Amino acid sequence: MLAAIREGATTTELAKRLGVAPSSVSRHTNVLREAGIIATYRQGSSVLHSATSLGIALLRANRRT
Template identity: 45%
Template sequence: MDPAARPAAALVPLLGAPRARLLALLGEPLPTVELARRLRVTPSAVSQHLRVLHAAGLVARARDGRHVLYRRSPLGEELARTGEPPDPRP
């Protein structure tokens, strides 16, 4: 795996290894099929994880022609950058 796409160690216990790897890969907008290819899993497995990450507000999606591209949301960026949830206190 590309070193830039390695999840922060703290994310694995929080999200689970598959979702942490997926979040790490989403530094650039990518469609489900490309994510599946890079992770060497089925597109349906990726879709299931993306649904959970999207519901948690960690990824955003946008249509680009026939594809839906996924990327980290601002919250997902913060989590991927630090490996810890942001401090909710002001």
């Protein structure tokens, strides 16, 4: 999910990309947000998620292994 969020995406966009229900995305993004891996912003009636510097560092580290 973190890789799908990297450039930013709404809950609905993530659900479509990953083929899961929006409620599942919401639960996962809550955990990632609490860990400081993503940030969430309100964009009109949507919620936009994007990777924090920690999230990006984790993605980069994962590519090296």
